[in-house]
Amino acid sequence: MTDASNFIWYELMTSDPAGAAAFYGAVVGWTIPSQGEATAGGVDYRMIGRSDGGNAGGVLALNADMLAGGARPLWIGYLHVADVDAAVEAIKADGGAVQMAAMDIPVGRIAMVTDPQGAPFYVMTPTPPPGSEGMESDVFSMDQPQRVRWNELATSDPGAAIAFYKKHFGWGQEGEMDMGPIGAYRFIQRGDVGIGAVMPLMEGYPAPVWSYYIGVDDIDRALAAVRANGGTVTNEPMEIPGGEFAMNAIDPQGAPVGFVGPRQS
Structure with a gap:
């Protein structure tokens, strides 16, 4: 089975990445770096590390502008689609809404949308690293801890x-x-x-x-x-x-x- 229509990533949007690192480290056993990597637009982003060496998702630091704009701490999932722009248009046509327009990031193309009832999620077409084509995301598991x-x-x-x-x-x-x-x-x-x-x-x-x-x-x-x-x-x-x-x-x-x-x- 490919990753089509799968949850391929989870992201914690938080006002305090260090506090979140301490909490989830104690509860789940994850490791979150004390310092994030500046992404496009200077956003602080940190990877969530599992004990087996894999990643469980990411942490996005909510800055003052985001908080002033109404953003609040939240977990959000990413669903794989073959074409982000086509998915966004189809979702809009069926009553969904766009929260963040489609954009390219180093690891693919993403957009934040809501379903017709208002629940938010991301759609993403990832760009796998060279040599990793065909690999499936393992951030979701039916039975494994730390996922x-x-x-x-x-x-x-x-x-x-x-x-x-x-x-x-x-x-x-x-x-x-x-x-x-x-x-x-x-x-x-x-x-x-x-x-x-x-x-x-x-x-x-x-x-x-x-x-x-x-x-x-x-x-x-x-x-x-x-x-x-x-x-x-x-x-x-x-x-x-x-x-x-x-x-x-x-x-x-x-x-x-x-x-x-x-x-x-």
């Missing part, structure tokens, strides 16, 4: 959102879990791989949004680390199908995040 393991969309119109992602990214939707008065938790697939779910927007969510669950080695250790390092737990660990546990938190800078993993004790 995003689940992509969850909370939206005001789950049926319309599923139809949108089916049309533009070829995803499937099979199976669901009854959440009582909240509604159905509907599972989504890329090929035969379960990549996440779509759920109704619950009270307290200000707008439709994608949430990402990061794999940890021990959910109770991660829970303690969240609390000990300035995070806020919004949902305690709960058992999920398969016997592992998932929890939700807000990192010290204000970005919502999820964690998933086994209970070791």
Whole structure:
């Protein structure tokens, strides 16, 4: 399977990269450099390192101008497309919006868009390094720690959102879990791989949004680390199908995040 329509990158936009490095280092085991690389326009960008030597994503430092313009700490995903400009036009034609116009960066071409309900994400056509053509991104995994393991969309119109992602990214939707008065938790697939779910927007969510669950080695250790390092737990660990546990938190800078993993004790 190629990377077409896959989540190929995740990015933490944060007001304090050093604080985020300390938090995610303690909770997940990642390494984030103390100094970023200046990218186009002088933006501070840092790679997230995993213990196995790979990258889990990137950290973009929100500067004063970005914050003044309304940007806030947030995790955001990148979806692979064959042609960014064509994807943007098709998304606009179906009711989506453009948050950041298509632009070239050293590693490819990107644009930030929203789906018709308003959930933001990037579309990207990457330019692989010489000799790496055909390689697949490994930032998402169904079962590995230190990678995003689940992509969850909370939206005001789950049926319309599923139809949108089916049309533009070829995803499937099979199976669901009854959440009582909240509604159905509907599972989504890329090929035969379960990549996440779509759920109704619950009270307290200000707008439709994608949430990402990061794999940890021990959910109770991660829970303690969240609390000990300035995070806020919004949902305690709960058992999920398969016997592992998932929890939700807000990192010290204000970005919502999820964690998933086994209970070791």
